[in-house]
Amino acid sequence: MVSYEARDVEKEVLDLWQNKKIFSFDKNNNGKVYSVDTPPPTVSGKMHIGHAFGYIQHDAIIRFKRMKGYNVFFPFGTDDNGLPTEKLVEKENKLKASLMDRQEFIKLCNSYLENHLGEFVQDWKNIGVSADFDLCTSTISKDVIKLSQRSFIDLYEKQREYRKKAPTMWCPVCETAISQVELEDVEVDSTFNDIVFKVEMQEGKFEDLIIATTRPELLPSIVAVFVNPQDKRYEKYVGKNIISPYFNDKVVIMSDDKVDMQKGTGVVMCCTFGDQTDIEWYRKYNLELKVSFTKDGKMTSLGREFEGLKIKDARKAIIEKLKEEKLLVNQKPIKHMVNVHERCGTEIEILDSYQWFIKYLDLKEKFLEIGEELNWYPLHLKNRYDNWVKGLQWDWCISRQRFFGIPFPVWYCQDCEEVIIAPKENLPVDPTKDKCHLDKCPKCGSKNIVGEKDVLDTWATSSLTPQIYKSLIGKDFNDVEIYSQRFQGHDIISFWLFNTIVKSYLHNQQRPWDNVAINGWVLDSQGKKMAKSKGNVIDPRIYLEKYSADMMRYWASSNKLGDDVPFKENEFIAGKKTLNKLWNALNFVFMNVDASIGIFDYNQNEEFEKLESYNKWIISNLEKTIKEMTLYYENFELSKAKASWEKFFWTYFCDNYLEMVKDFFFNPEKYKSKEVEETKKILITISYRIVQLVSPILSFITEKIYQEYFYKKANDFTKESIHLTLIPEYNEVIIGNEMIDDENILINFISEIRKYKNNNKLSLKEELKKVKIKTGEKEINFLKLFEEILKSTLKINSIEFEIISNKQRDEMENKFMIDVDL
Numbered sequence: 001m002v003s004y005e006a007r008d009v010e011k012e013v014l015d016l017w018q019n020k021k022i023f024s025f026d027k028n029n030n031g032k033v034y035s036v037d038t039p040p041p042t043v044s045g046k047m048h049i050g051h052a053f054g055y056i057q058h059d060a061i062i063r064f065k066r067m068k069g070y071n072v073f074f075p076f077g078t079d080d081n082g083l084p085t086e087k088l089v090e091k092e093n094k095l096k097a098s099l100m101d102r103q104e105f106i107k108l109c110n111s112y113l114e115n116h117l118g119e120f121v122q123d124w125k126n127i128g129v130s131a132d133f134d135l136c137t138s139t140i141s142k143d144v145i146k147l148s149q150r151s152f153i154d155l156y157e158k159q160r161e162y163r164k165k166a167p168t169m170w171c172p173v174c175e176t177a178i179s180q181v182e183l184e185d186v187e188v189d190s191t192f193n194d195i196v197f198k199v200e201m202q203e204g205k206f207e208d209l210i211i212a213t214t215r216p217e218l219l220p221s222i223v224a225v226f227v228n229p230q231d232k233r234y235e236k237y238v239g240k241n242i243i244s245p246y247f248n249d250k251v252v253i254m255s256d257d258k259v260d261m262q263k264g265t266g267v268v269m270c271c272t273f274g275d276q277t278d279i280e281w282y283r284k285y286n287l288e289l290k291v292s293f294t295k296d297g298k299m300t301s302l303g304r305e306f307e308g309l310k311i312k313d314a315r316k317a318i319i320e321k322l323k324e325e326k327l328l329v330n331q332k333p334i335k336h337m338v339n340v341h342e343r344c345g346t347e348i349e350i351l352d353s354y355q356w357f358i359k360y361l362d363l364k365e366k367f368l369e370i371g372e373e374l375n376w377y378p379l380h381l382k383n384r385y386d387n388w389v390k391g392l393q394w395d396w397c398i399s400r401q402r403f404f405g406i407p408f409p410v411w412y413c414q415d416c417e418e419v420i421i422a423p424k425e426n427l428p429v430d431p432t433k434d435k436c437h438l439d440k441c442p443k444c445g446s447k448n449i450v451g452e453k454d455v456l457d458t459w460a461t462s463s464l465t466p467q468i469y470k471s472l473i474g475k476d477f478n479d480v481e482i483y484s485q486r487f488q489g490h491d492i493i494s495f496w497l498f499n500t501i502v503k504s505y506l507h508n509q510q511r512p513w514d515n516v517a518i519n520g521w522v523l524d525s526q527g528k529k530m531a532k533s534k535g536n537v538i539d540p541r542i543y544l545e546k547y548s549a550d551m552m553r554y555w556a557s558s559n560k561l562g563d564d565v566p567f568k569e570n571e572f573i574a575g576k577k578t579l580n581k582l583w584n585a586l587n588f589v590f591m592n593v594d595a596s597i598g599i600f601d602y603n604q605n606e607e608f609e610k611l612e613s614y615n616k617w618i619i620s621n622l623e624k625t626i627k628e629m630t631l632y633y634e635n636f637e638l639s640k641a642k643a644s645w646e647k648f649f650w651t652y653f654c655d656n657y658l659e660m661v662k663d664f665f666f667n668p669e670k671y672k673s674k675e676v677e678e679t680k681k682i683l684i685t686i687s688y689r690i691v692q693l694v695s696p697i698l699s700f701i702t703e704k705i706y707q708e709y710f711y712k713k714a715n716d717f718t719k720e721s722i723h724l725t726l727i728p729e730y731n732e733v734i735i736g737n738e739m740i741d742d743e744n745i746l747i748n749f750i751s752e753i754r755k756y757k758n759n760n761k762l763s764l765k766e767e768l769k770k771v772k773i774k775t776g777e778k779e780i781n782f783l784k785l786f787e788e789i790l791k792s793t794l795k796i797n798s799i800e801f802e803i804i805s806n807k808q809r810d811e812m813e814n815k816f817m818i819d820v821d822l
Contacts, residue, residue: 172297212264405455
């Protein structure tokens with residue numbers, strides 16, 4: 001047995017694919033197209049194990065589609081703009097963007113991408129992603145900036161975008177507005193603080209009223225107090241003034257049905273802003289706006305002596321002051337859910353600021369309808385999409401107060417606040433350095449015009465991948481056909497998937513794709529989510545070096561689409577075993593048979609019927625496997641396709657068929673020449689199909705075997721790559737013939753004889769004088785078809801058959817019994 005040297009082979013195969021442009025999309029081919037909306041990975045320094053897992057699973061399906069005759073449109077892109085790149089560059093250069101000249105920082109970011117992008121993309125090539133890397137783009141390229149700005153203008157003209165000063169979710173660490181999709185719910189330890197307020201019952205007469213809050217640092221921005229109108233305890237207080245502790249602000253007590261009478265003391269302070277309810281009351285009752293926090297998360301002058309303290313430090317200091325003034329009467333430890341920014345884990349605040357929004361809350365029903373039009377793989381993950389759409393509460397905030405992103409193509413008149421939009425023919429533009437195309441305001445005539453400093457949310461651009469990718473082959477922005485497939489992880493259903501549906505509908509009034517395939521996460525070996533802070537993150541490049549890309553592809557393909565799976569290294573080891581077996585089994589075949597004899601065309605029924613029983617048997621099970629794998633691949637059930645192939649390869653081909661026919665090569669004189677020649681042709685045919693069927697998964701070794709043993713050896717093997725050959729349609733007639741042994745009588749009989757010899761310490765080459773088999777009539781008739789090859793394979797002089805009743809047969813472990821006469 002020869003060990004398969006994966007590393008040398010995989011480098012050789014990568015060079016072949018690249019040099020011959022094996023996976024290029026043919027723009028001039030008018031045949032059927034399978035188009036893929038590829039997720040552009042965020043340039044975060046290196047690929048992580050989740051990337052490898054997901055891309056391999058989807059790549060296998062795409063490779064299968066290519067081998068079913070589709071002209072595959074599979075571009076590649078990277079997501080380069082926005083916070084991830086900014087944070088990476090800040091960390092690499094030990095600096096803070098806000099303290100630098102904006103254009104100098106942008107140059108640093110572009111320089112980083114220029115130096116690292118090639119290496120980053122190479123990681124995807126190394127795991128065998130079969131994208132057309134000549135169709136490659138970046139979300140910060142000049143063409144994409146132009147396209148994204150055109151999208152903005154298009155939606156502005158459709159009155160789907162607006163700029164407004166409004167309460168906005170804000171990250172005080174990243175110092176930018178964020179959208180609802182960028183929130184994560186996390187459970188934190190906190191404290192309910194029972195604080196004493198004073199209600200003014202009449203002039204000079206006060207009553208104490210206790211309000212429980214987890215956020216006493218919001219006291220400086222209190223604008224009202226609310227109770228439930230059904231709460232009899234507090235009826236007498238409604239309409240009275242109440243004075244906040246320590247800060248002594250006087251506000252009115254009001255009633256509203258949204259107050260939960262069971263939470264805390266049933267009395268709620270409304271501050272601008274602590275949560276969504278505060279915003280609703282602020283708007284509903286036209287309350288005052290009081291801002292306690294700065295954009296970088298510190299107390300404003302409203303906090304008096306606490307001004308300049310960070311939010312959590314201010315909370316502690318105010319609690320201590322309330323204790324000192326005997327205004328804090330009780331504290332109760334609790335756990336509760338808070339919203340944090342998914343990028344940095346910081347608890348979000350709500351600040352009143354000017355932002356740009358896409359209006360879409362009125363389209364929630366339409367988005368649910370589009371969700372129904374899609375084919376979801378797996379189906380249960382559609383629930384995440386539905387729940388997200390139903391739970392939307394905010395229009396999409398698309399402006400970010402950052403630096404390295406796509407500029408808004410907008411200027412403003414400083415005197416009348418008129419919005420001035422760049423002409424489409426001028427795109428791309430950067431209003432922070434480009435002069436407005438107008439020298440005065442078209443509304444008031446003022447020459448005080450300034451450019452917008454904010455940048456577009458990166459998802460506002462990433463959600464345009466259907467338009468971006470088609471632009472690479474000359475398609476216009478409004479001329480985008482529905483894609484065949486979108487693939488992605490389940491963690492960005494509410495990010496990328498939903499936002500792409502939004503943009504596709506608003507721009508093109510259609511769904512973006514027919515099929516959505518969604519992969520799960522890779523967890524650590526204990527089943528926990530990986531995180532740098534936990535020290536359990538796995539670098540896939542280490543395992544590529546230790547094992548190989550095909551072993552990684554074997555591991556990823558062993559798992560169901562959509563499942564979160566713990567990382568198991570033993571699956572790499574199982575993959576190594578499979579690669580070695582495939583390499584050695586086919587080496588054995590080609591030591592004895594040359595592929596120049598070509599493929600046997602058994603689809604002609606008369607030709608199939610002429611075959612020897614064992615050749616009929618292996619061909620029938622091959623056809624059954626082709627059918628199973630085709631249906632599994634088409635239904636995105638990759639792990640089942642792999643399992644089907646493994647059963648055929650290991651059990652039918654290696655363990656049994658090769659054992660049946662290998663004596664033909666060792667002792668050909670014992671057999672008819674017609675039988676030997678027929679079997680050789682069947683061996684070539686089966687070996688070729690074995691390689692074809694698993695090539696979407698084990699893409700490197702199968703290419704090597706094809707190039708080594710098949711390519712140009714016969715007219716059947718003229719394609720430049722195994723991945724350009726066609727997997728045939730399965731033959732239902734052959735699948736339905738008598739050679740399909742669903743009960744595995746033949747295999748079980750062979751296994752029992754081998755087991756008998758092992759148990760009796762006999763060599764497998766030891767001759768047995770006679771074997772008597774007792775089973776049902778149907779089973780005996782089937783085994784009789786293989787009598788001669790069984791005697792040859794198992795070294796049995798004679799086989800005697802005895803028919804027993806079906807009842808007796810069914811009581812036996814393998815539905816038969818054997819007696820051996822040595």
